Amino acid sequence: MAVRSSERAGEQPVLALEQADPYEPAAADAAQVFAVQLVNFSGPFDLLLNLISRRELDVTEIALAEVTDEFIAHIRRVQAAEGQWKLDEASEFLVVAATLLDLKAARLLPAGTGTVEDEADIAVLEARDLLFARLLQYRAFKEMARELFHRFDDEAGRHPRDVPPAAEITTLLPALHWTSTPEEFAALAARVLAPRSEAPLEVETGHLVSPVVSVSEQSAVLEELLRAGGRMTFRQLTEDAASAAVLVARFLALLELFRDGAVSFEQAAPLDGLVVLWSAGDD
């Protein structure tokens, strides 16, 4: 079955699916503008619905079983293209893929007596119902997004009057009472311009064994290493990373530090080792 679906994949370049967005011609541009989307599809449900609609099927158990191969082929392609998954995004895809496989397997097996035989059957049924529920729910919101889009679009033809009053009115404003010294103002600016530490998204982590890795913690680790070492290679900075997640977090932290102008990079030649320098002073 893998062969068949990858042939299909060859005929249907991944990009073509994305371009097919029915209600937003500018989607391709806008997507780059706004969000880091998982390659081409905003999530497993989006992909699944798209695959189903391409086959002009309604959302049924049969439809799900039919598109299973394509779904899995797609996530394989993405994996091959990206090299590695982002953990949080991959997990949803994997959960959906596993459920689809279960459904497909159940359909391939002899029909049996029609009664639920063991706990494994019950688990498949529950997973199926859950997947249906989530898929239908997602589809409903997708429909509403389309509706919102049309309303926004419709509304965009009207322009609100947004015109300041004549100057003689604004001169009536009470005189501005200013109390900040330049130093206080600078301190305020420093606080506002400091990189925000995002409140972490509360993710269901019960099923995960490894502890959550935070980029800001790893940023602190890097800062300590670099302040001591001055210049270090990326390899040196990550040699004590205990897991892939820590490695990724260090990498992201480096990007943030670079963005903030706290570090700079040196690379003698393409693909050569990356040397990181601490360029912010001591505070």
Add this chain to the structure above:
Amino acid sequence: MTEPPVPDEFSPDAESPDPEPQPESTPSQDPAGESGAGSPALEELPGGVRAAVEAILMVADQPVTEDHLAAVLERPKDLVQRVLVDLRREYDGYTGGNSPTIEPAAPRGFELRNIAGGWRIYSRKHFSSVVADFVLDGRSSRLSQAALETLAVIAYRQPVSRARVSAIRGVAVDSVVRTLVQRGLVVEVETDPVSGAALYGTTALFLEKLGVGSVSELPRIAPHLPGIEALGEYDDTTF
């Protein structure tokens, strides 16, 4: 509307010659002495309360509520409300309404709309192509599909945490939510008492961009979601 015809003092420019001018009347609910004693009463200025409302609408940079207008003008809210409804009709090309013999006026190039809880002047839609040249200010960029879907979930599930939105869409939504907040379409409205997570809701700007009066006027989602009653709270129980 079974309202009586609007009293003369705020529709002095009715298109039809007024056969029997009404006496200079003060608005019914407004005790004569209440408005500021020093400056001349609005009713004595050319155009009266009606023109005063127009004057304020000219400088409003967001929908103005009837309460706000009533407070600034020191006139009863129901009077203000009738003036607004009357102006809207007039801009749309309806005349006083009592003289069917007179040819209806053409609509003006602008309209007065009651959205997001207030009233605001807009250019009329069918002139968008000529108007667009004058309002280009970079705010017209479109939302991505991901942003629209996230916005839809927040609009229909508010107040809602990012985790729940994420569960419904099947992907992380942090950066998309951040974008929506930056664009003023959603806002942190409260904090979940249990988890401490920020809960998001839509803003007045969202309603305004959508052209609706309130969240309750959003198109119904139920037809798209069979058995929503049963499924609706699904994400509550698992997340």
Add this chain to the structure above:
Amino acid sequence: MTEPPVPDEFSPDAESPDPEPQPESTPSQDPAGESGAGSPALEELPGGVRAAVEAILMVADQPVTEDHLAAVLERPKDLVQRVLVDLRREYDGYTGGNSPTIEPAAPRGFELRNIAGGWRIYSRKHFSSVVADFVLDGRSSRLSQAALETLAVIAYRQPVSRARVSAIRGVAVDSVVRTLVQRGLVVEVETDPVSGAALYGTTALFLEKLGVGSVSELPRIAPHLPGIEALGEYDDTTF
């Protein structure tokens, strides 16, 4: 003015019933085929050229020249000019002018002023006091925390667009920036050549309030942060 009465196609909402309707005429100087073939001619839209001019004037936040209007509308300048003069008269309360028997309409709450070579709609002058009450409502003599923070971002990142300030502060800043502009602390200094967005910078008044001689004399902020010279482009990448 010895102008003939304005032709019918751009004053279809003349207040007086027209005793002898003029034939469907095209404007004298406008060759019939000249205007864009694809979209419907302005004359066919409700309100016609006159309403199109109104639509533009209502949303234009600075005076619009007759040349600019004529170019956008693809109509001869003298037609545009007559529409403008006619609208101004109408807003001031004069009706068509050919029927002295009809009681003059009251002026509108707004007026069309011809200043600095262009035309702009303002609130009518004799309502200044209510307009001022409305605009000043809730304004205090101190800047809000949100305004101060926004000012700080603009001061240290100028020239900067509202979108970038939004990205840095994480919230929509449109109305706060407007307040700062009205306060004379920031001003549009240029236009982003790529996006067309207005870029803001601080004013001499700001420096004066802070007591420094120039922007370069602002105290440097923490070494962790890029200085003005480093102008991180990171927040551009999120838009």
